[in-house]
Amino acid sequence: MKSNSIKADLHIHTHFSFDSLAVPENVLKAAVKRGLNAIAITDHNELAGALEAAAIAKQQRLPVQVIIGEEVATDKGDLLVYFVKKKILPGTLERVLSDVKKQGAVSCAAHPYDKVRHGIQLEALEPRLLANIDAIEAFNSRVTLPSHNVRALRFAQKHGKAVLAGSDAHHPLEVGSAAVEFIGVKKLDKRSVILSSREVKAKLSSPLVHFLSRYAVLKKRLRRKKENILK
Ligand SMILES: [Zn+2]
Numbered sequence: 001m002k003s004n005s006i007k008a009d010l011h012i013h014t015h016f017s018f019d020s021l022a023v024p025e026n027v028l029k030a031a032v033k034r035g036l037n038a039i040a041i042t043d044h045n046e047l048a049g050a051l052e053a054a055a056i057a058k059q060q061r062l063p064v065q066v067i068i069g070e071e072v073a074t075d076k077g078d079l080l081v082y083f084v085k086k087k088i089l090p091g092t093l094e095r096v097l098s099d100v101k102k103q104g105a106v107s108c109a110a111h112p113y114d115k116v117r118h119g120i121q122l123e124a125l126e127p128r129l130l131a132n133i134d135a136i137e138a139f140n141s142r143v144t145l146p147s148h149n150v151r152a153l154r155f156a157q158k159h160g161k162a163v164l165a166g167s168d169a170h171h172p173l174e175v176g177s178a179a180v181e182f183i184g185v186k187k188l189d190k191r192s193v194i195l196s197s198r199e200v201k202a203k204l205s206s207p208l209v210h211f212l213s214r215y216a217v218l219k220k221r222l223r224r225k226k227e228n229i230l231k
Contacts, residue, residue: 008038011166014049034176077120139165178202
């Protein structure tokens with residue numbers, strides 16, 4: 001890490017997501033081990049994992065900033081939100097963006113173009129909605145096709161949007177496979193996430209990681225079945 005810069009993975013899931021078994025404490029351990037200075041926990045329509053991770057980081061005085069985030073499902077596709085104070089409920093992109101604004105949070109289109117993973121089709125967005133999206137995830141380690149990342153980066157550059165990146169980790173092993181290095185920044189806040197200069201360092205995940213989240217879904221389904229039998 002360069003002095004006076006922050007290396008951050010801005011898209012991480014925990015077991016509070018339906019497709020992950022990752023425990024917040026292990027995600028934090030992985031983040032510290034990989035030299036990240038900040039992580040955003042972005043569970044599907046849920047803040048509990050992010051809040052738990054932030055509490056653990058504070059309690060154990062870990063050298064990693066935890067950004068309270070969420071990956072909110074909208075009618076146009078998934079939207080990452082950062083610096084959230086209160087859980088944002090899924091719904092229309094218009095309403096979700098208005099909630100983001102009310103909370104003074106930051107919004108970012110997650111894995112755009114990736115239809116399999118509910119990415120927003122950016123060109124199809126009404127300009128007034130696009131204007132309210134702060135950033136574009138221009139690198140996601142788990143995209144279905146690498147060309148989705150290329151298109152997302154091009155779109156962000158063309159429309160002057162901040163570029164962000166994340167591993168989309170569903171397992172601690174994946175934490176840090178994509179990171180943004182914010183230059184000349186000591187701590188991330190809304191302003192620095194959108195306005196500071198940055199470098200993206202990232203690699204695509206191996207196909208194995210999709211197997212890991214598939215495994216997580218199956219294991220949770222089995223657990224639910226067992227609970228029903230016991231009732
Ligand atoms: Zn995700």
